[in-house]
Amino acid sequence: MQQVMNDVEIRGAYKKFGTNVVLGGVDLDVKQGELLTLLGPSGCGKTTTLNLIAGFIDADQGELYIKGKRMNGVPPYKRDLGMVFQGYSLFPHMTVYENLEFGLKLHKVDKTESGSRIKNALEIVKMTGLEQRYPRELSGGQRQRVAIARALVVQPKLLLLDEPLSNLDAKLRQELRMEIKRLQKEVGVTTIFVTHDQEEALSMSDRIVIMDRGKVEQVGTPTEIYANPRSEFVFNFIGKSNSMHGSIVHIDANNITVQRENGEQMLVEAGNVMGADRLCSIGDQVKLYIRPEKVAIGPVSDADYDLHTVRITQMNYLGSSWEIFTSFQGDSLQVQCSDIDPAWTIGSEVKIGWKPSDVMLIKQ
Structure with a gap:
């Protein structure tokens, strides 16, 4: 070569x-x-x-x-x-x-x-x-x-x-x-x-x-x-992102479990740690990031998805896609999707989900 x-x-x-x-x-x-x-x-x-x-x-x-x-x-x-x-x-x-x-x-x-x-x-x-x-x-x-x-x-x-x-x-x-x-x-x-x-x-x-x-x-x-x-x-800096805070409560070979302040838990794939210090321990304070387009919204049946319930706070039509803002237990979480359910309105409760492989983690 x-x-x-x-x-x-x-x-x-x-x-x-x-x-x-x-x-x-x-x-x-x-x-x-x-x-x-x-x-x-x-x-x-x-x-x-x-x-x-x-x-x-x-x-x-x-x-x-x-x-x-x-x-x-x-x-x-x-x-x-x-x-x-x-x-x-x-x-x-x-x-x-x-x-x-x-x-x-x-x-x-x-x-x-x-x-x-x-x-x-x-x-x-x-x-x-x-x-x-x-x-x-x-x-x-x-x-x-x-x-x-x-x-x-x-x-x-x-x-x-x-x-x-x-x-x-x-x-x-x-x-x-x-x-x-x-x-x-x-x-x-x-x-x-x-x-x-x-x-x-x-x-x-x-x-x-x-x-x-x-x-x-x-x-x-x-x-x-x-x-x-x-x-x-x-x-x-590159693209749009959602961020949430929490602390590590469990680590295994596949995933890191992070508990947010409200008690809700989220999974992060073990290899998705950013920054110079990538060695994580139970009790570490961390920040989680996920892209809006990686968040599925509506009926989510995939067994690999980490599922949660949110409330819609804003819906913006962008032509080729929709930009939906939701309240996720006190955090604002943005979703980008191609279609919406006509029944969705401001205040509607909907299911969202993502794969642990799509969440990034950085120690605080």
């Missing part, structure tokens, strides 16, 4: 702005040909990491390698990168063609080769025929396509995208995220994508890097990140 090379390697990157530590020892590998997304809340260090790779800033400590070459202190124009910014950054006085041609002139590409590359880049982003338009004559989505084409036309080793879709409306964002994913696979360029949008990251990425307060919390495929979060922060 052929080993996949790393196009980017960051080792022990520290960065401070004044007294604020924005990167606190980041280690990261970016595989050849993948689309890797840096995801996290504002101030987590994702854009700083991207700027470090681009060469706009230098780390106070640590090493950066691109294609196996040490890049500490190497200026951006010598790193052979393509960059797409949130605000497009197109030259307003230049046509689409001239915007793409600008970078090729800097790279001293001859006119024949330049014309061929521009034609190909515009075909990839589906902008053929608009070469002579100015940015002001284009829609927001078209301007962003031109910005991507301009980054690709120089045939960079790496493509860096810093929140490129955040200025667009929801429908256009969805269309363009699929376009970026398609063209990234078509061109094969290693791509690093920065976003704070979970849906964007989950739908586009080969792997996701979850960051918080200058640290890497978890790296994995979208499925791994969503289904097997390693920390409470990752579980809460």
Whole structure:
């Protein structure tokens, strides 16, 4: 089996702005040909990491390698990168063609080769025929396509995208995220994508890097990140979640039994413990998490389900699904389901259930 090379390697990157530590020892590998997304809340260090790779800033400590070459202190124009910014950054006085041609002139590409590359880049982003338009004559989505084409036309080793879709409306964002994913696979360029949008990251990425307060919390495929979060922060940041408190009253080879303050007991699969300390004992205070879509509601007959009775407090229709809020012995518990019973109303008592394998536990 052929080993996949790393196009980017960051080792022990520290960065401070004044007294604020924005990167606190980041280690990261970016595989050849993948689309890797840096995801996290504002101030987590994702854009700083991207700027470090681009060469706009230098780390106070640590090493950066691109294609196996040490890049500490190497200026951006010598790193052979393509960059797409949130605000497009197109030259307003230049046509689409001239915007793409600008970078090729800097790279001293001859006119024949330049014309061929521009034609190909515009075909990839589906902008053929608009070469002579100015940015002001284009829609927001078209301007962003031109910005991507301009980054690709120089045939960079790496493509860096810093929140490129955040200025667009929801429908256009969805269309363009699929376009970026398609063209990234078509061109094969290693791509690093920065976003704070979970849906964007989950739908586009080969792997996701979850960051918080200058640290890497978890790296994995979208499925791994969503289904097997390693920390409470990752579980809460990705997707929706329900949380409940309790204490451990029984442990066996298969399940951990947690008793809530009201005396009701819940089962958690023994392997579903998050955090650094995963060794549980009877009496430990814990917090339980479960995704709304993992909660079954209505007649639940599966013998594997942990069953409970709740009271409906709110029902929201979302088009493709229903969002139902319930009162679960003092806790608010959210359920997501595709259909509802017409007899359900606010105040109705209903059965809910979940599998112990769908509940995550973290020690407090």
